[in-house]
Amino acid sequence: MTTELRVPPASEWDAWFTCVELAFGGVPTAPESREMYDALARPDRAIGHWDGSAWVGTAGAHAFRMSVPGGAAVPAAGVTMVGVAATHRRQGLLRSMMRRQLEDVRAWGEPLAVLTASEPSIYGRFGYGAATGELNLRIDSSRVGLSLPPGTEEVRIRYASPAGALDACEAVYARLAAGRPGTPLRQPGWERLPVNDPEGGRAGGSPLQCVLAERDGEVTGYATFHVRPSWDGPRPQGTVAVRDLAALDPASYAALWRFLFGIDLTSVVECRNRPVDDAVLRLVSDVRRCEVRVWDGLYVRLVDLPAALEARRYRAPVDVVLEVEDGFCPWNAGRWRLTADEKGAASCRRSEDPADLSVSVRELGAAYLGGVSLTTLAAAGLVGEHRPGAVAQASLAFSWDVEPWCPHGF
Template identity: 55%
Template sequence: MTQLADPHDALSLRPLAAEEWEPWYDALETAFGSVESAERRAMWHALTEVDRSLGVWEGEAPVGTAGAFSFRMAVPGGAVLPTAGVTMVGVLPTHRRRGVLTALMRHQLDDVHERGEALAVLTASEPAIYGRYGYGLGTWKLRVEAPRAWVRVAPGPEDGRIRLRLADPRAALAHCERLYHELVPRRPGMLARRPGWERLPVFDPPAERGGHGPLHCLLAEDRTDGELLGYARYSVAEQWLDGGPAGVVRVREVTAASAAARRALWRYLLDLDLTETVQVPSLPLDDPLLHLVGDPRRLRPRQLDALFVRLVEVGDALRSRRYAAPVDVVLAVQDEFCPWNTGHWHLHSAGPEKGAACEPTEASAELALAVRELGAAYLGGTTLAALAGAGLVTELRPGALAEASRAFAWDVAPWLPHGF
């Protein structure tokens, strides 16, 4: 049990006990001003890792919460690294600005450090909060909303080899999960789902459908051998206006291992009878859909923040990914919250086909930045050059910025497939 800094506060921080989950989660819901369905609450209860969950308590009452999931996340080059997925962070309105959140973040990052996980990630309800703890915006997403009448995917030369069929989402789940698992290393930011997490993509309680029908699963298979090449999950909200049918298609996921499968899935989703609008809440910034349709402007794409990345072990994290170009640079890293990262780090790699080394050094710095900016650039979705343009990265050797920025970039945009 840890006492918080203010001696006048009768607050203590300690790990959660399994039997305390219900009041602990009640406090989290109060902090967010929300009440979840019984089904969603039960799912998060089952997924909670109690040994990674923390509470700040005032007597017997929880007033602050924080947890972590033991994820594995893809990084540039295809490695899938142990990663702490920070989650369920909340402080009661009555206990704000009393050091509760800082104490939780301090304890949690120390624990991640002791576990040897090089990375921590989170999605932020208020992004401004987490920068001071070293989290940088590492991935973006696109939200699109397309008028069906104006968006079309043209036929492709391999359409004939793809067979589409509808399947029960749960019956097809294991089949789809195998394909998802195969594709994880190809895109930075993708999460390798642990047992139990396969429930999330098909979670579909009637109370949360918001006027939509049940979840559908569309499979794209090779006609010759039945191999699964892709799948889509979607629902439809029936709607009628004076002018006729105006249904809304909500696309939860499109996953494809081939261009032909992807084209076939999107042609289907953008041409469903009795519908007028297709909504897609999350796509990678470089999603091929932008190039499949004749008029991408009609997709009305909107860019939104997604995953915030924190390097907990700078050396391990930087040597575990690949680099798009040769790099040999000394980084001066500043990390006030995790001081073991502060110092000069010599990063060198011969390019994408080679591994990387990153070790502490006494050599003069050539590029200076805070750990937050290193996290923002880590998955390849934000360039160091852009951060330097904002005054957040300082070049100390002419040419070091361009060299490092090219190396940290990646040819596939990072993307978080689902929240947590």
């Protein structure tokens, strides 16, 4: 069976999108979500396989700017809407789309490609490494208390309309984004994502609710959430499902959690996709009553290896020659000398010197944001050391003060 790999014309966008929906189970997208996705999509950055009568494969790429260690906002292709029709599996369609897409990303001048995976086993063979984790919590708020830092009582919490408070929430998001590697900086239109609230996505909960934290008249944090009422006979056992929570200082952060723990007629606070170093785990009185799960989060692919490695900062000086394996993007393969000075500024150039480390581009992607240790990868046999001490030196340089995190999907 032959298919044609091409960019979908505007007249076929609906058919292309229908192929995406079928690949993810065939459930139609809610109209308000579909309108938002259509507005955010870049059809000129989409590709797919056409079999002569229907789209049977799809892959898209948003144009992001993502925070990396040191605070720079680096152009990154946000890979999305990847799917292959069940009738056309195991025919090489996904591989051909991934190869074409990475060639396009390189041509667009974007040194990184990033994605969140529906299945973690898919994308490693294309050079994507799991670079961030996401913390998922289910807390028994009826039996778990919070240790509150000084100043918490000075924070005012007030309800606000999610749409009406959007500018204030986005201002907080913007101030925090540069300090957390892996966070996409908002591009025009993406501010709609946090307040998109289709009824089918509430899991039986309330419409999206929002509270703001304020100190001295300034908004210093926010939380958005749904409440799912539930009763066990006469006992209320509702759940607070946290969607977003961010704060500029510890007192505002703690005040928001205290509010969520104290909502009437609830006994559970649950949240998905928090950073793995979330400070709430240090505030709770009994972590054993907090069901904690860590999943894979953002996958990172170095498309232009030297540009990507030079774009971030490093925690310590380093001088190391990397022997990089990259069978999917051969322009990255070979030896590269990475050096960084005392300020963390880096240079990455081709080298003929003997390799200090051998590593695949997938493992470099995993370590790129500072959340995955090269030492750990070496212990798993995924990084080879050819000069004693090279792993430790490089691992320290690649590490960062905070865990990387991508706060939302795309």
